[in-house]
Amino acid sequence: MRLLPMTHREGASGTAPRWRLLPRWLGGARGARPPDDGADPLLVGLTGSGARRADALFKGITLLFAGLVIFLVFGIVGSLLYQSQEAWATLGIGALFGDEWLPGGQPAKFGSLPLVWGTLVTSFIAILIGVPVSIGIAIFLSEMAPPWIRGPVSVIVELLAAIPSVVYGLWGIFFLAPFLYDSVYPRLQANWGWTGLFTGQSTGYSVLTAGILLAIMIIPTVSAISREVFRAVPASQREAAFAIGATKWEVVRKAVIPYGRTGLFGAAILGLARAVGETMAVTMVIGNRNAFFGGLLEPGNTIPSVLANETYEASGVHLSALFALGVILFIVALLINIAARILVKRVLKQAEVAK
Amino acid sequence: MSGVQRGLEPMAERSLEGSGEAAEPREGALDAPQGATARLRVSLEAGAPAAAGPTKIELRGVNGWFGKKQALININLKLPANKVTAIIGPSGCGKSTLVRTINRMHELVRGARVEGEVLMDGQNLYASGVDPVLVRRHIGMVFQKPNPFPTMTVFENVAAGLRLNGMRDRTKLSKAVEGALRQAALWDEVKDELEMAGTSLSGGQQQRLCIARALAVNPRIILMDEPCSALDPIATGKIEDLITELKKDYTVVIVTHNMQQAGRVADYTAFMYLGEMIEFGETRRIFENPQNELTEKYVTGRFG
Amino acid sequence: MIAADRNYLLRLWKSRVLLGLCVGALLVALVPLLSILWEVFSRGIPVINSDFLFERQIYQFKEGGGVANAILGSVYITGLASLIGIPIGIMAGVYLSEYGHGRFAESVRFFSDVFAEFPSIVIGLFAYVVVVGVMGHFSILAGSVALAVMMVPIVTRTTEESLQLVPNSIREASLALGIPKWRTTLRVTLSTARAGLVTGAMLSFARIFGETAPLIVTIGGSLYFAGSIEDTSSALTYVVWRGATSGIEAAEIRAWGAAALLLIIVLVINIVIRFVTLRRQAKGGAL
Numbered sequence: 011m012r013l014l015p016m017t018h019r020e021g022a023s024g025t026a027p028r029w030r031l032l033p034r035w036l037g038g039a040r041g042a043r044p045p046d047d048g049a050d051p052l053l054v055g056l057t058g059s060g061a062r063r064a065d066a067l068f069k070g071i072t073l074l075f076a077g078l079v080i081f082l083v084f085g086i087v088g089s090l091l092y093q094s095q096e097a098w099a100t101l102g103i104g105a106l107f108g109d110e111w112l113p114g115g116q117p118a119k120f121g122s123l124p125l126v127w128g129t130l131v132t133s134f135i136a137i138l139i140g141v142p143v144s145i146g147i148a149i150f151l152s153e154m155a156p157p158w159i160r161g162p163v164s165v166i167v168e169l170l171a172a173i174p175s176v177v178y179g180l181w182g183i184f185f186l187a188p189f190l191y192d193s194v195y196p197r198l199q200a201n202w203g204w205t206g207l208f209t210g211q212s213t214g215y216s217v218l219t220a221g222i223l224l225a226i227m228i229i230p231t232v233s234a235i236s237r238e239v240f241r242a243v244p245a246s247q248r249e250a251a252f253a254i255g256a257t258k259w260e261v262v263r264k265a266v267i268p269y270g271r272t273g274l275f276g277a278a279i280l281g282l283a284r285a286v287g288e289t290m291a292v293t294m295v296i297g298n299r300n301a302f303f304g305g306l307l308e309p310g311n312t313i314p315s316v317l318a319n320e321t322y323e324a325s326g327v328h329l330s331a332l333f334a335l336g337v338i339l340f341i342v343a344l345l346i347n348i349a350a351r352i353l354v355k356r357v358l359k360q361a362e363v364a365k
Numbered sequence: 366m367s368g369v370q371r372g373l374e375p376m377a378e379r380s381l382e383g384s385g386e387a388a389e390p391r392e393g394a395l396d397a398p399q400g401a402t403a404r405l406r407v408s409l410e411a412g413a414p415a416a417a418g419p420t421k422i423e424l425r426g427v428n429g430w431f432g433k434k435q436a437l438i439n440i441n442l443k444l445p446a447n448k449v450t451a452i453i454g455p456s457g458c459g460k461s462t463l464v465r466t467i468n469r470m471h472e473l474v475r476g477a478r479v480e481g482e483v484l485m486d487g488q489n490l491y492a493s494g495v496d497p498v499l500v501r502r503h504i505g506m507v508f509q510k511p512n513p514f515p516t517m518t519v520f521e522n523v524a525a526g527l528r529l530n531g532m533r534d535r536t537k538l539s540k541a542v543e544g545a546l547r548q549a550a551l552w553d554e555v556k557d558e559l560e561m562a563g564t565s566l567s568g569g570q571q572q573r574l575c576i577a578r579a580l581a582v583n584p585r586i587i588l589m590d591e592p593c594s595a596l597d598p599i600a601t602g603k604i605e606d607l608i609t610e611l612k613k614d615y616t617v618v619i620v621t622h623n624m625q626q627a628g629r630v631a632d633y634t635a636f637m638y639l640g641e642m643i644e645f646g647e648t649r650r651i652f653e654n655p656q657n658e659l660t661e662k663y664v665t666g667r668f669g
Numbered sequence: 670m671i672a673a674d675r676n677y678l679l680r681l682w683k684s685r686v687l688l689g690l691c692v693g694a695l696l697v698a699l700v701p702l703l704s705i706l707w708e709v710f711s712r713g714i715p716v717i718n719s720d721f722l723f724e725r726q727i728y729q730f731k732e733g734g735g736v737a738n739a740i741l742g743s744v745y746i747t748g749l750a751s752l753i754g755i756p757i758g759i760m761a762g763v764y765l766s767e768y769g770h771g772r773f774a775e776s777v778r779f780f781s782d783v784f785a786e787f788p789s790i791v792i793g794l795f796a797y798v799v800v801v802g803v804m805g806h807f808s809i810l811a812g813s814v815a816l817a818v819m820m821v822p823i824v825t826r827t828t829e830e831s832l833q834l835v836p837n838s839i840r841e842a843s844l845a846l847g848i849p850k851w852r853t854t855l856r857v858t859l860s861t862a863r864a865g866l867v868t869g870a871m872l873s874f875a876r877i878f879g880e881t882a883p884l885i886v887t888i889g890g891s892l893y894f895a896g897s898i899e900d901t902s903s904a905l906t907y908v909v910w911r912g913a914t915s916g917i918e919a920a921e922i923r924a925w926g927a928a929a930l931l932l933i934i935v936l937v938i939n940i941v942i943r944f945v946t947l948r949r950q951a952k953g954g955a956l
Contacts, residue, residue: 061498061849068851072764075757076777079825082818083780086791089798146694154688163695165943170702172939174879176906177928180913181705184921226701231786233698259684280786287788289882294913314790314882321797321886336794343791347783470845475770502847512838516860526846529856575842582846 087340094333101327106334111300111311113320113328120331122338124302128217128310129339132292133285135221135306140228140285141278145267147229148236153262164237171230179294182223187214187295190222195307209305215297218306223291228281235280235354239273240266242358276353283346286339289314313339421446421586421616422467427481429462429471429640436462438640440481444633449608449617451631451648453624455668459640460620464588467618468504469497485586502530505579505615509591511571513563513578520559522574526582541581548614549577550607569600576607580615587611589619593626605630624664628652636660706932713929721926726892726903729911732919736927738894742902745895746812746888747878754817755870758824759859765825766832767854778829785822792818793883800887807889810898815883820873827869831862864949868942875938879931881906905931 097106101120108121147167151160191214199208208218243266251265267274297309298319304310313335321332422444429437436459444450452460465471466479469490483490490500513522521528523542532538542559546552551573555566563574572592579587589608593601608617608630621627627634628648635645636659644651644660655661662668724735761781765774796815801807835858843853859866889901890911905927912924 057494057496057499061496061851065849065851068854069764069768072760072768075760076764076769076774076825078757079761079777079781079784079821082821083784085799086795086818089795090791093794093798093802143694143697146691147698149688150691150695154691166702167698169936169939170698172875172879172935173702173705174881174906174931174935176879176881176909176913177705177709177932180909180924180928181701181708183913185704185708186701226698229698257680257684259687260680263687284786287786287790289788289790290910294910314788317790317794318882318885321794333794333798336791339788340791343788344783347786351779351782468845470841473841473844498847498849500847501845506845508838508842508845510838512836512842514839514842514857514861516863525843525857526848529843529846529848529852578842578846 087337090333090336090340094330094337096327096330097334101331101334106331109302111316113324113331118328120327120334122313122335124300125311125313125316125335126338127302128296129286129312129314129342131217131306131310132220132224132296132312133282135218136224136228136285137278137282138225139222140225140281141232143225144229144232144277144281145236145274147233148240149262149266151233152237152240153258153266164234167230167233170226175227175288175290176294178223178227178291182219182291182295183215186223187219190214190219199307207306209307213297213309215295215309216307217296217304217310220292220296220310220312221306223295224285224288227288227291228284231284232277232281235277236270236274239270239277239357242273243269270357272353273357276350276357279346279350279353283343283350286346287314287343289318293318418448419446420444421485422618423482423484424463424466425482425484427463427466427479427483429459429466429480430476430478431462431474432476436640437466437479440642442635442642442645444616444618446616447612447614448632449612449619449630450633450635451627452618452620452635452637453622453627453663454637454643455663456622457639458637460637461590462640463637464506464590464618464620467586468506468588469500470506472497502526502582503584503586505582505584505587507572507575507579507587507589507592510595511568511575513566513571513574515562515564517563518560519555519563519566519574522563523577523581525578530582542577545577545581548580548611549573550603550610551577567600569596569603572596572600572604573607576604580611584615586616586618589617591620591622594622601626624652624666636663638663709925709928709932713925713927713932716922716926717929721923725894726908726923728892729915729917729920732922734923736903736905736908736923736930738892739903739905739908739927740930742809742888742891742895743878743904743906745809745898745902746884746904747816747874749809749813749898750816750820750877751870751874753813754820754873755824757817758821758869758873759828759866761821761825762828762832763854763859765829767850767858777825781822781825785826787819788882789815789819789880790882790886793886796883797886804899806899807887807901808899809888809895809902811887812884812902812904813898815887816877816880819877819880819883823873823876824869827872828862828866831865831869832858834865835861864945868946871938871942875935875942878938879906879935881910885910 097120106120106122108119109123110119110121111124112119151164155163195208195214195218202208247265247269248261251261256264292312293315296311296315298311298315299309300311300316301308317332317335317339321329324332420443422442424440424442424444427437427440427442428435440463452463454460462471467483467490469479471477471479479491481491485500485503489495514525517525520539520542523545524532524538527538527541532541543552543556546555551570554570555561555574563571566574572595576587576592593604596604605626608619611617612632619627619631631648633646634648634651636643636651636655636657638659644655644657646656651660652664655664720733721735722740723737724733725738726736727734761777765778768774769777793815795818796811800811800814804811839861840853840858843857844850848857884904884907888904888907890907891901891903895902908927909924909931912920912922912927915921
């Protein structure tokens, strides 16, 4: 609606102001024409700007887009289920949870356990190595480092997050794996072979390599959240510990960490979520062989790595079985992510309230 | 009233155009001594009109809620046209809420509710079918803390109400902006810097910018919610002078916790307490001769 | 007395050692980072020359050729994804910030957060069914859809946060002028928050530019310049993956070059984002 106060010259009697209401292109209700009978134009100026309709429309549109997010969740799992029907039908759950994944075999086998195993082991290694390192970094940044270091260092750690995973994979293939193969694995096999963990004909491309690479990749996420958790610990906790003569480490270990342990746990779960879903780096260094319960130095496969490698050329039951894997991965990733988010949110919220 | 052209016309003509009522003693403008105390004396000594004159806004049985909590209890009030009415009272008494029911801003808060009637020139603003958006175009509001739009220039800020409601003509906009800035006594200070960011002005200038912004859409009534509480005394003084000028063409309602301010600028004063309208009358009478005991306690400074 | 001193010294040493380990942890993070940067740049940058940048790919086995079609592919795919994903995210963010107070909004927020870090291969599979399945072949569109789905949660979150930072007094000022809520949101609130919106868009773009897994099952790969969104295409990340896993030296060399390019672009975007954010914070304004 246009508001065009008439000028002094245009106004007839020069007493009350005259308002001219013009209709808008939007289709708001047409305003009344300028009254020429001297009636107070205000009487026609209070209804029908069309704003109410436009407001409702706008709200509806934004609601639609927001609903798209939820729709996508169902859409994704729906599409996976749809494409995997054949597998569920013809193979059945039993075969899908068998212990051999051999799409090219005679007969072809689509047991997912080796892949689940690979996923679990690589993620577990990633957490085992990555979480302590991340917490160490978080301790350094929040308890030890002078303020001027914190900025640059946290930037550098975040830079790790910016590197595309395929570049990690590239580096893994041509640097990390050969390095581990040459310098680390022989020593591992020699000194720790008795644990039975480090069996396998190692070429460097193995489950352990993938786990180590994953550990590096989850550091930015886990350390960032750990830092938030530490920052949420009130200063009074630390001061109290210092006051009774604890060393710095003891303050961290006995006052700070216990206070934030739920949050740290949440950070670890988040790292787990990241590790489980990681595809490219893993698939490039894991050796792509479907061993089950092999040694750590044996090549293996994870669900994401198999999906990445085989989907492109798969068809028929094979393709369908891959999508069944996708369903499994979806559910696992969903549960882990939900758990992580709930934990982390709860801790950060508590901190807000406490402050 | 011819909004846009106003700023360019000599003052004498302006006051005659007013609301058409008989000429009344002009306060302070040309012949009265300057200075806050003098102004106080003038407004207290000037002969108040015998009757209140035409009513611009009438609140009838207005009740307001924030969810379950009732903030306004059965308010009945008649605000006279072309006068400045101050709403005073201790913190939390509902002054801001009251004012926000006039331009239908109160209902924007989640869970807020208004019952009753608010009549502007006899028209019920809360009648069914009345569009609150249009109500707000007829009633301007200035807030406690100056809030110019941060991403807009001075010009764009003042023009915002017109532009965002569809006016495109650059010439008309320029005229409207200049007129509004003149009325807000800001034109001379910013006329060469219209393209500066709105937020680059000083606090007092920003508040006058906000006043200009409200004036640009040519409202009839200006609501001010403690407009000077975030400003220094000099800026406050400028705005108080401005208010005294503005009432020639507009009806002004000002919420203030500063009784001296009410004494300086307001023709009428309404005293509120705990959501109820306790007393209303000419400022001079309220301060010198309050009828209600609560009013007396408040204006003599014994609480709040 | 002496025993107590010794005990304390022990504790002190233990503290120093363990805190030293924390510094060591930092090194564990820094060393790979530096190594990656070093390897990629030292092996990749020499590969980049004008041929590399402007000629299209040739068969894996042969030497030479360039990655121009992959660069273009990346640009197309991420560009289209942004065109789809950013508006959706902004609108959803607007809803959450300006209208979203109930349980529906809560669940949108929740799932949006959960999906921000979801396995990208699954999203690729989704696009495989929904686009490749329907169209019958791989295409840029399929890849863009997958990447757009990944962008939406990020943009939604950043938009909501940016809008929440806009003080309510600004909205009130606009509403008091008689500007309807929808126009207030579009012209005033969004405009005030635009800096944060841009940052969010850049962040999500940086994130998807480096993605590979969803592309593997959607874009199909190609040695040629794509002509339309229905064509198959290559992409920078795709080239890196194919080359690295091919076992062919010529392809590996090109992979390093593509990786270097990729890294430069991604790092530059991230640095720009950081720089812009810091400068805005220094100016003392809202994000």
